[in-house]
Amino acid sequence: MKPIKRMTQTAMALALMASGAAAEGDLVIYHWFEYIPQDLLDKFTAETGINVTMDTYDSNESMLAALKAGGMGTYDVAVPGDYMVKIMAGEGLLDTIADGELANKGNIAPEWADPSFDPGRKHSIPYQWGSTSFSVDSDVYSGDINTTDILFNPPAELAGKINMLDAQGEVLATAALHLGIPQCSTDREQLKALNDLLQASKDNWVSFNSDTAKEVLVSGDAAAGMIWDGFSAKAREEKASITYAFPTQGYVVWMDNVVLLNDAPNRDSAIKFMDFLLEPENIAAVSNFARYADGLTGTAEFLDPALATLPEANPHDGAGPGVFVEACDEATQAVYDQIWTNLKK
Amino acid sequence: MAGGAATGGSAAADTYKSARHWLLLPSWLVLVLVVLAPVCMMLIYSFLTKEFRGGVIWEPTLAAYDQFFFDRGLFGDDPPKIEWTYITIFWRSIWQAGLATILSLIIGFPTAYFIATRPERTRALWVFLVTIPYWVNLLIRTVSMKFLLRDQGPMNDFLISTGLIDDPLRIVNTNLAVQLGLFYSYLPFMVLPIYASVERYNFAMSEAAADLYATKWTTLRRIVLPAVKPGVIAGCILVFVPSLGAFLAPDLLGGAKNFMIGSLIEEQFKGNAGNWPFGAAAAMVLLTMVLILLMIFARQQRRAEASP
Numbered sequence: 001m002k003p004i005k006r007m008t009q010t011a012m013a014l015a016l017m018a019s020g021a022a023a024e025g026d027l028v029i030y031h032w033f034e035y036i037p038q039d040l041l042d043k044f045t046a047e048t049g050i051n052v053t054m055d056t057y058d059s060n061e062s063m064l065a066a067l068k069a070g071g072m073g074t075y076d077v078a079v080p081g082d083y084m085v086k087i088m089a090g091e092g093l094l095d096t097i098a099d100g101e102l103a104n105k106g107n108i109a110p111e112w113a114d115p116s117f118d119p120g121r122k123h124s125i126p127y128q129w130g131s132t133s134f135s136v137d138s139d140v141y142s143g144d145i146n147t148t149d150i151l152f153n154p155p156a157e158l159a160g161k162i163n164m165l166d167a168q169g170e171v172l173a174t175a176a177l178h179l180g181i182p183q184c185s186t187d188r189e190q191l192k193a194l195n196d197l198l199q200a201s202k203d204n205w206v207s208f209n210s211d212t213a214k215e216v217l218v219s220g221d222a223a224a225g226m227i228w229d230g231f232s233a234k235a236r237e238e239k240a241s242i243t244y245a246f247p248t249q250g251y252v253v254w255m256d257n258v259v260l261l262n263d264a265p266n267r268d269s270a271i272k273f274m275d276f277l278l279e280p281e282n283i284a285a286v287s288n289f290a291r292y293a294d295g296l297t298g299t300a301e302f303l304d305p306a307l308a309t310l311p312e313a314n315p316h317d318g319a320g321p322g323v324f325v326e327a328c329d330e331a332t333q334a335v336y337d338q339i340w341t342n343l344k345k
Numbered sequence: 346m347a348g349g350a351a352t353g354g355s356a357a358a359d360t361y362k363s364a365r366h367w368l369l370l371p372s373w374l375v376l377v378l379v380v381l382a383p384v385c386m387m388l389i390y391s392f393l394t395k396e397f398r399g400g401v402i403w404e405p406t407l408a409a410y411d412q413f414f415f416d417r418g419l420f421g422d423d424p425p426k427i428e429w430t431y432i433t434i435f436w437r438s439i440w441q442a443g444l445a446t447i448l449s450l451i452i453g454f455p456t457a458y459f460i461a462t463r464p465e466r467t468r469a470l471w472v473f474l475v476t477i478p479y480w481v482n483l484l485i486r487t488v489s490m491k492f493l494l495r496d497q498g499p500m501n502d503f504l505i506s507t508g509l510i511d512d513p514l515r516i517v518n519t520n521l522a523v524q525l526g527l528f529y530s531y532l533p534f535m536v537l538p539i540y541a542s543v544e545r546y547n548f549a550m551s552e553a554a555a556d557l558y559a560t561k562w563t564t565l566r567r568i569v570l571p572a573v574k575p576g577v578i579a580g581c582i583l584v585f586v587p588s589l590g591a592f593l594a595p596d597l598l599g600g601a602k603n604f605m606i607g608s609l610i611e612e613q614f615k616g617n618a619g620n621w622p623f624g625a626a627a628a629m630v631l632l633t634m635v636l637i638l639l640m641i642f643a644r645q646q647r648r649a650e651a652s653p
Contacts, residue, residue: 062615068399069614087398166601168617188420195419207518207600220497221517330397337618338419344604345430 025050027269030071030078032256033058033211035128037289044276050269058211059167060084067093073263076270082255083169083327085124086117094123095260101271104278112295117324118257125274126295128286129255130229130313131246131322132170139241140223146318148178148247150224152201159204163216163225166208168340169325170226170252177250177323184328184336191335198343208344217242228254229312230291236312244312250320255295384632391625399619409626431609431627435634438606441520441595442588445527446535449584452528453535454577460536461543472540475533487526487597491517494525494598518600526594527584534583542576543569574649578642586635606631 025048033056041052057063060081067078072093080088088094102125112126136145141157152175154162164171175197176183181190209216214235216222227235232244258277264270277283283294284302293313300308307313315322328336361368391409394402416428460471478486493500494516501513516522546569554564570577592607601608606627613624 059615061617061619065399065615065619091398163600191419202602205602207602209596209601212597219495221495333397333617335420337620338421340617341430341604342419344602345433 025269026266027052027077027273028075028265029054029273030063030067030075030261031056032079035079035256035290036286040282040285040289043282044273047276048269048272050266050272060169064088064091067261072261073265075261076264076266077258077273078261079127079256079258080124081325082115082117082257083325085257085259087327088259089118089123093262095262095264095267096122097260097271097274102275102278104275107278107280107296107298109295109297112255115255117255124257124259125278127256127258127277127283128230128290128292129253129295130292131315132165132174132226132228132252132254133245133247134174134224134226135217135232135235135242135244136224137217137220137239137241138243145224145243145245146247146316147245148174148249150245150247151204151226152178152197154204154224158224160206161223162205163207163209163213163222164205165213165226166210168336172336172340173252173323173325174226177247177252177320180249183323183326184332186332191339195339195342198339202343228292229310233291233310233312246315246319248318248320251315251322253322253324255324387625387628387632391622391629393622395620395622397619399614399621401621406622409620409622412623413626413630434604434609435606435630437603438589441523441527441605442585442591444524445531445588446581446585448524448528449532449535450577450581453532453580454539457536457539457576458543460540461546462548468544472537475536479533483530483593486530487593490526490529491522491598494522517598518602520599522598523595526598527588527591530591530594531584531587534587535580538579538583539573539576542573546572571649575646578646582639582642585638589635590631 027044027050029052031054035056036054041054044050045052055075057066060083063078063080064084064087067075067088068091078088085094105121105125108121108126112129114120118124134151136150136158138145140161141155143155150158151162151164172194173183175194176185179190179193179197181187181194185191185194206222207216213225213227214231217225217227217232217235218238227244229244232242235242236244258274260267260270260274277286278296280294280296280299281302283296284299286292287294287299287307288302288304291307291310291312293307390401392405392407394404394406394408396402412428413431414428415425416430417423417425456475460468460475463471492498495501496513496515496517501510504510505513516525550568550572551564554568555561559567590607590610592605592611595601595603595605595608599605604612610624610627610631612618613620613627
């Protein structure tokens with residue numbers, strides 16, 4: 001019996017030590033890859049004494065799957081995109097932030113204070129926003145790139161050299177813009193046309209890569225590719241000929257948001273972290289790193305001046321509307337899933 | 346006979362008889378907890394109703410298997426036809442994994458034979474060299490491979506500078522790249538079991554065959570290969586099975602343009618589809634196929650041992 005007794009004592013000691021550490025403050029973040037500067041996390045720890053642990057994901061859907069498959073209760077905050085905030089709230093995964101809990105909530109820019117995906121900002125604060133479109137290597141093709149024809153009806157120079165994002169929502173939303181049909185359409189003719197368009201375009205696409213969307217353009221594996229604006233700005237720093245397009249048919253706009261998860265093990269730390277990110281100086285550090293726009297007021301003085309004139313963040317006059325990806329209902333989504341499977345079979 | 350070792354040592358086997366159950370307990374626990382329990386969970390999930398955006402509803406249904414085998418058109422209300430989509434995906438994966446296995450065998454067998462015929466004191470060094478790539482994470486090795494092979498990468502630069510080719514070889518984002526990636530990832534799994542078999546082989550038998558006027562080819566075919574067959578089969582299984590479910594090489598080197606079994610299943614859990622029962626069903630179909638394959642191998646081996 002003796003060894004067992006000793007084991008129990010050790011376990012109790014460990015448990016005590018663990019809870020002692022929690023009292024000093026921990027924070028567990030579930031975040032996109034390559035999306036927050038380490039300096040900023042260090043600054044948060046220096047200011048609050050809270051230890052930060054971070055896991056990363058590469059798509060909204062994989063984050064949702066991980067949370068639903070037992071990740072709840074592990075993480076305090078996550079950073080879902082617009083439509084995913086709505087889905088997570090609908091699934092009951094998000095905790096409500098009470099009025100007055102966030103001291104800096106007033107810093108949120110008015111246009112982002114009451115978004116359709118989270119009315120009243122009950123669960124979330126703005127993190128970064130930007131657009132999803134595509135970039136073209138202007139050394140390979142010098143014609144007009146501000147049209148979705150680049151992806152779906154490409155010129156000979158680009159055919160067979162296009163990388164698509166491996167993300168159903170953004171690819172199908174862009175295809176819908178190209179056809180001029182609504183997202184989450186239930187019209188059978190429109191859906192057939194969408195299916196046919198993707199089947200016909202597939203031969204022009206060389207790969208589906210999301211996390212290497214920048215790298216394939218810089219390395220020359222692809223001459224054109226779907227990409228997020230900030231990622232494209234980073235690509236341009238490495239290869240000057242990479243040009244971001246704002247098609248006349250329209251483009252996808254997104255906003256990532258920090259949300260408070262239900263069953264957060266360190267709810268107080270999470271609130272402190274959200275308040276920390278609502279300070280203009282701190283969120284500006286994220287923008288300077290990630291090259292996306294923030295959703296706060298008063299950040300201008302802290303931002304890298306180059307961001308104000310960034311060609312990837314400032315659409316030209318002829319650009320079409322920016323639209324959010326929509327979350328379809330179950331029956332409609334089943335058809336879109338089928339179209340996506342047909343594309344990749 | 347070379348196969349004699351397998352049945353040996355019955356007296357020694359009794360040494361720990363009294364404690365046997367306790368000593369086996371950790372193995373049983375691991376088997377039940379990390380092998381049987383997850384597989385049973387998958388089996389159960391594959392017969393449940395899908396919850397929208399991931400998760401399951403505890404109502405039994407055959408919907409997942411229906412989706413796998415029957416095509417009801419884009420809108421799900423056409424009369425059912427045989428669904429070729431998933432059969433195509435499975436066939437593509439089997440084909441890729443099969444080619445990678447054959448490639449590994451062609452390179453792996455001579456390598457293993459070479460190592461086993463070195464002087465005893467240098468063999469450990471050769472085996473050690475084979476395992477060196479395993480010190481580096483598979484993801485990094487696969488990315489490095491892409492870097493080497495790409496159109497404007499070092500391999501093409503070198504070939505063009507030597508004047509052997511004028512235009513770069515397009516390898517990245519093709520099936521060939523996937524096969525090379527799988528072959529490279531799993532080659533040691535082919536070399537090591539064959540090496541273990543060849544090392545135990547009694548080369549006096551080859552000499553005896555030569556004395557009886559057998560040609561080198563006949564000796565290889567009728568004496569060496571039958572003796573090392575267990576190692577060859579083990580190697581083939583160890584390469585084929587993980588290749589079948591691989592999704593790293595297809596995604597990174599093949600460009601993820603076409604689903605493989607692994608990426609199809611991944612999409613059901615991590616992608617937009619969020620269809621866990623269907624992912625589980627596809628995994629069960631894969632598991633069944635692999636089990637049947639292994640049973641055929643096992644039966645053949647038993648028959649070979651039973652024959653005089």
